[in-house]
Amino acid sequence: MTMPVSTRPHHKIALVCFGTEENYGLLFVGGELLQFDQEIRYFDAEKDAITDEIVAWMPDYIFFSPLTRYFPAAMNMLREIRQHIPGVISVFGGHHACSDPAIIDREEIDVVVVGPVRGSIEKILSGEKGLIRTPLTDPADMPVPARIEYYRDIPRIASRYRKFMLSMLGCPWNCAYCSSSADHLRDIYGKEAHRRYYLSRRPIPAIIAEAKQILALGKTEEIEWVDDDIFSGPDIETWLPEFVDTWEREIGVPMYVSSTSTLTLKVSDNVLATLKRIVNCIGIGIQAIRPESLKLLNRAWDNEENMKRAYDRLVTYGFAVNLQAIVGLPVEDPVEDALETVKGLQRIGPGSICSVYPLQIYPGTMMEKYCRDHNLALSALASGDTNTGIPGIAFSDDVTKKLRNLCKLATFFVKYHIDERWMRIFLTIDFPESTSQALSMERYYECVVDRLGTKGIELFNEIKRGMKLVY
Numbered sequence: 001m002t003m004p005v006s007t008r009p010h011h012k013i014a015l016v017c018f019g020t021e022e023n024y025g026l027l028f029v030g031g032e033l034l035q036f037d038q039e040i041r042y043f044d045a046e047k048d049a050i051t052d053e054i055v056a057w058m059p060d061y062i063f064f065s066p067l068t069r070y071f072p073a074a075m076n077m078l079r080e081i082r083q084h085i086p087g088v089i090s091v092f093g094g095h096h097a098c099s100d101p102a103i104i105d106r107e108e109i110d111v112v113v114v115g116p117v118r119g120s121i122e123k124i125l126s127g128e129k130g131l132i133r134t135p136l137t138d139p140a141d142m143p144v145p146a147r148i149e150y151y152r153d154i155p156r157i158a159s160r161y162r163k164f165m166l167s168m169l170g171c172p173w174n175c176a177y178c179s180s181s182a183d184h185l186r187d188i189y190g191k192e193a194h195r196r197y198y199l200s201r202r203p204i205p206a207i208i209a210e211a212k213q214i215l216a217l218g219k220t221e222e223i224e225w226v227d228d229d230i231f232s233g234p235d236i237e238t239w240l241p242e243f244v245d246t247w248e249r250e251i252g253v254p255m256y257v258s259s260t261s262t263l264t265l266k267v268s269d270n271v272l273a274t275l276k277r278i279v280n281c282i283g284i285g286i287q288a289i290r291p292e293s294l295k296l297l298n299r300a301w302d303n304e305e306n307m308k309r310a311y312d313r314l315v316t317y318g319f320a321v322n323l324q325a326i327v328g329l330p331v332e333d334p335v336e337d338a339l340e341t342v343k344g345l346q347r348i349g350p351g352s353i354c355s356v357y358p359l360q361i362y363p364g365t366m367m368e369k370y371c372r373d374h375n376l377a378l379s380a381l382a383s384g385d386t387n388t389g390i391p392g393i394a395f396s397d398d399v400t401k402k403l404r405n406l407c408k409l410a411t412f413f414v415k416y417h418i419d420e421r422w423m424r425i426f427l428t429i430d431f432p433e434s435t436s437q438a439l440s441m442e443r444y445y446e447c448v449v450d451r452l453g454t455k456g457i458e459l460f461n462e463i464k465r466g467m468k469l470v471y
């Protein structure tokens with residue numbers, strides 16, 4: 001590891017955060033910059049006139065780590081800033097940059113980092129430009145996230161009831177639509193480095209220290225574990241009990257985690273019983289029901305029977321379960337496929353909470369290639385944000401409307417056992433935007449209350465006041 005040097009020149013570095021959620025990647029970037037003695041400031045791109053604030057601060061560098069859906073907005077912002085600070089150096093990293101390093105060809109972008117932040121800052125501060133590839137080391141070798149500065153600069157995040165953390169940076173699966181899929185990352189970094197970095201866990205003391213800092217900095221009622229599969233990793237039977245003991249003793253805040261049917265069925269009774277002490281809800285990726293749709297998503301290893309067994313097993317242990325699915329697939333009859341999926345969710349978890357999202361087409365994924373190979377046009381309306389309900393593929397207006405309605409109403413359909421005949425009618429309704437927003441809000445309410453009970457009702461009222469909902 002290259003150690004930071006405290007004698008480096010001191011620069012002002014702006015880190016721009018897009019979206020309503022905490023930008024986890026930029027927290028680590030900020031932490032690394034602090035180790036290099038740089039002056040950092042986070043800017044909330046959701047705020048009005050934020051570009052003016054950035055310009056007034058006069059940064060030497062401006063760092064972006066936008067998800068694909070925010071990349072165009074980041075470019076617009078950069079162009080505007082450049083008009084006022086022509087010499088500012090722009091740096092892009094994160095998922096989108098790793099999936100599409102060719103963005104370095106854009107004249108506004110000075111540096112693109114492909115790989116973790118560690119190993120890049122020294123080069124950037126010495127004036128290196130272009131594509132910087134950093135090697136994967138090991139997840140213990142990560143900076144402490146700069147939450148003090150993040151919460152100082154973006155207080156709305158500090159007051160959020162739910163915060164994000166993760167223990168494993170990758171996942172073993174290869175979903176066709178995902179830019180974090182194992183094969184995609186192995187192609188970029190190689191098999192061994194992928195296993196060592198993406199499929200190993202961060203040390204428990206580092207995770208606990210991070211959680212303690214979160215609790216010390218603001219009100220937190222729940223921590224969402226953004227690991228894609230809590231049960232992945234060969235050490236789960238030993239790692240998890242040790243982790244749960246420590247978390248229960250030193251943190252105590254309930255967690256929301258995600259998994260798959262396969263690993264939920266594979267782990268021991270002891271793991272599930274132990275996890276229940278700190279987790280109140282588990283999200284299970286169902287994604288689709290038809291075997292051919294699962295195959296299209298590269299999830300042919302899953303099936304409805306296993307999904308049902310996994311759901312029942314979790315419920316037996318007292319977990320709330322959030323079933324997650326994807327609609328708007330490139331099939332002949334996308335609406336029928338979507339209805340099959342929702343009816344499957346009703347069979348798997350009758351009365352359960354579910355979240356149904358439209359498929360988005362991200363750069364560098366197998367799904368993007370599939371669409372290209374099959375001459376499928378992508379929707380100009382899709383921003384990459386699943387919360388809008390708009391599918392990534394350009395279907396007809398009628399199909400788009402039905403799929404969007406289904407995304408907004410699926411939680412209602414599954415939780416309240418709505419019959420298929422009613423579902424079909426609801427899909428045809430033209431909602432005004434105010435109703436669309438109200439539906440998204442209600443879906444959010446159902447999810448929070450399902451996980452946190454009476455406390456969830458109080459929290460939701462607070463959340464509603466400060467929330468900018470994407471719908």
Ligand code: SF4
Pocket residue numbers: 171172173174175178179180181182228
């Ligand atoms: S499980 Fe999640 S992170 Fe892993 S490949 Fe599938 S969508 Fe991506």
